[in-house]
Amino acid sequence: MDIVLLVLGFIFMLIGILGSFLPVLPGPPISWIGLLLLYMTKAISMNWTFLGITLVIALLVFALDYIIPAMGTKKFGGTKAGVIGTTIGLVVALIFPILGPFGIIIWPFIGALVGELLNKADKKTATKAAFGSFLGFLTGTFIKFLVAIVYLGLFISRAWEHKEALFPYFN
Template identity: 60%
Template sequence: MDILLIVLGLVFMLAGIAGSFLPVLPGVPVSWLGLICLYLSPSLPFDWVFIVITGVVAIALYILDYIIPAIGTKKFGGSKAGAWGTTIGLLVGLFAPFPFAILICPFLGALLGELIFNQTEGKTAIKAAFGSFLGFLASTFMKFFATLVYLGLFFYKLAVNWDLFF
């Protein structure tokens, strides 16, 4: 049972890292599920304080994931069309065959959202698209860093308690 939960926890950890880039998957909460799996293994004593603190952080980062891009967009004069354009551009960038598409497409999506749907002037649209893109980058970096920290905690707890498992 321990090995199954450890493997399942590792799968959640890796899915969480992928989710820090994919807008469909909530990266940090999925990584947190990996920590839960580790602590549900019968050999490891359950640490409520650790799980509650990491859970609160996961929820806070999940909420901030929606707030940060909106702040970036609003700070630079963008609209909801720019924010939606960034998300759609990210999805296109994930499947685009050219390098750096995951960085270029969100910016282009925000720009097109501002120009076409919000009918923003050229210079203002570029500024708004840049703000939306910066918000997206900040949010993605935050999620990626948090999922790496959770992965590090997962391996640390596993290493420290290795003798309990095997």
């Protein structure tokens, strides 16, 4: 059963990293579930303090992911249309990877720009707001990715510490 929990936990870690970029998946909370699954194994004793702190961090980052883009857009004079456009641009980049890895950067900016222009903003205001929305999106994505990577590192280091107990047949 420990191996199943370990593998499921690792899968949740990978999905959590993907969730850092995909707007439909809450990356850090999913990564936290991976940590929880690891601690549910018999090989690793439950540490409620560690799990509680990492859960609070995951939920805080999850909440900030909605606040940061709005703050960036507002600071640069944008509207909700710019934030929606950024999200649509991200989805376009993920579904149609025409521009390769640059698409993840270009399409959200284009989406924010189009969103602001559709909201009747002049070109200068729309560009400035799109830039703010884009910066907010990048900041939120970076924070989610960073937390997911740290959780993966914690997962791997904790599993490695207890490898003899997790893999008794391989010793």
